[in-house]
Amino acid sequence: MTHCHLSFVCGKKWDDLAATPEASARYCNDCGKNVFKIKTEAQLSVATALRRCVAIADDNDFISAIGESTFEWLEPGYLHDVLVGTAHPLSAPRADLLRRFFPMIFDAGPNERTLNDGGLVKIENVGPAAREILLCELASLAPELNVATKEV
Known part of the structure; x- marks a missing residue:
């Protein structure tokens, strides 16, 4: 995993955010931003490149791979x-x-x-x-x- 910098960790839960037309995104009324649910390293890369707020899915496939790389x-x-x-x-x-x-x-x-x-x-x-x-x-x-x- 590269280029991932967490600048802020929010305590909100996914279910507390407002639904959007996109199933993978919810809206936060407090900060006025969409939050995107991610479960793959590729989704994290997209979110990082676009400076998106993210919610990491419980069934993600990358947390256990942190530190591993094929270069x-x-x-x-x-x-x-x-x-x-x-x-x-x-x-x-x-x-x-x-x-x-x-x-x-x-x-x-x-x-x-x-x-x-x-x-x-x-x-x-x-x-x-x-x-x-x-x-x-x-x-x-x-x-x-x-x-x-x-x-x-």
Whole structure:
């Protein structure tokens, strides 16, 4: 497991959070953010890359693997950057909604300004399993975005 930094541990329980249209996400009324339930290292990688709040599922498959590594990420072509852009600036209500799912891209700051100015926002060093999850989420939740990958 790499690049995982817990900046805050919340005492809220998954069942105390409000349901969202996405089964894997709940909404926290206290902090105004979505919380994503994860159970795989790839899901954790996506959440870390997007700066999401997470709830670790009780039946996760990575806690016992902490400290183990095959160093696949050192192989050329293993990691990719995911590049996100849009042809047109998004409306304020749409951007507000996407901030809940993609806080790193829609950060109400420099990344969002870059996107609205026609530039690309880069999500760096994403492994294959995380990349697949991320691309599926972007396609289903934000189809108006243009997405590409680039080998690191």
